[in-house]
Amino acid sequence: MSEPKANVVDLSKLSPxxxxxxxxxxxxxxxxxxxxxxxxxxxxxxxxxxxxAMDKTCNAQSNSILVPMxxxxxxxxxLLNKRRYVADxxxxxxxxxxxxxxxxxxxxxxxxxxxxxxxxSIVLNEKKGWLEQTTLALKQKIxxxxxxxxTAAPVAAQ
Numbered sequence: 001m002s003e004p005k006a007n008v009v010d011l012s013k014l015s016p017x018x019x020x021x022x023x024x025x026x027x028x029x030x031x032x033x034x035x036x037x038x039x040x041x042x043x044x045x046x047x048x049x050x051x052x053a054m055d056k057t058c059n060a061q062s063n064s065i066l067v068p069m070x071x072x073x074x075x076x077x078x079l080l081n082k083r084r085y086v087a088d089x090x091x092x093x094x095x096x097x098x099x100x101x102x103x104x105x106x107x108x109x110x111x112x113x114x115x116x117x118x119x120x121s122i123v124l125n126e127k128k129g130w131l132e133q134t135t136l137a138l139k140q141k142i143x144x145x146x147x148x149x150x151t152a153a154p155v156a157a158q
Contacts, residue, residue, distance in 0.1 A: 011137035019138040026131040033124040
């Protein structure tokens with residue numbers, strides 16, 4: 001079974017108004033895709049820092065830690081078990097597991113996010129290319145519709 005063919009639009013056959021509308025649609029789509037890309041990149045960094053924090057805590061010599069109470073207030077604390085963690089796994093769900101289980105979970109999530117970032121990046125670059133082509137076609141249409149001034153000297157009336 002063959003894949004359905006994508007609709008191909010000949011930009012040279014579109015009016016300036018249609019090209020402008022297409023450009024605006026592409027700009028809006030690019031903004032949404034960029035927002036998705038940024039959200040995925042933020043999640044990627046958050047999961048990486050979670051693994052890093054668990055690694056540091058698990059391998060630390062001391063059981064002393066500072067527990068954040070607010071963004072700028074901390075309370076001294078003591079870890080009872082450096083091998084078991086309670087982690088936020090999304091949608092407000094917290095799960096207590098062994099360090100190695102959490103690490104596997106977060107690595108799996110990171111791999112999923114990396115794949116999503118790749119897919120969004122491909123589509124984003126494709127849309128940016130389409131926007132560039134549309135903008136170029138619009139500029140050409142506008143240039144073609146502007147009357148060219150005559151370089152010949154005006155003829156004097158007799």
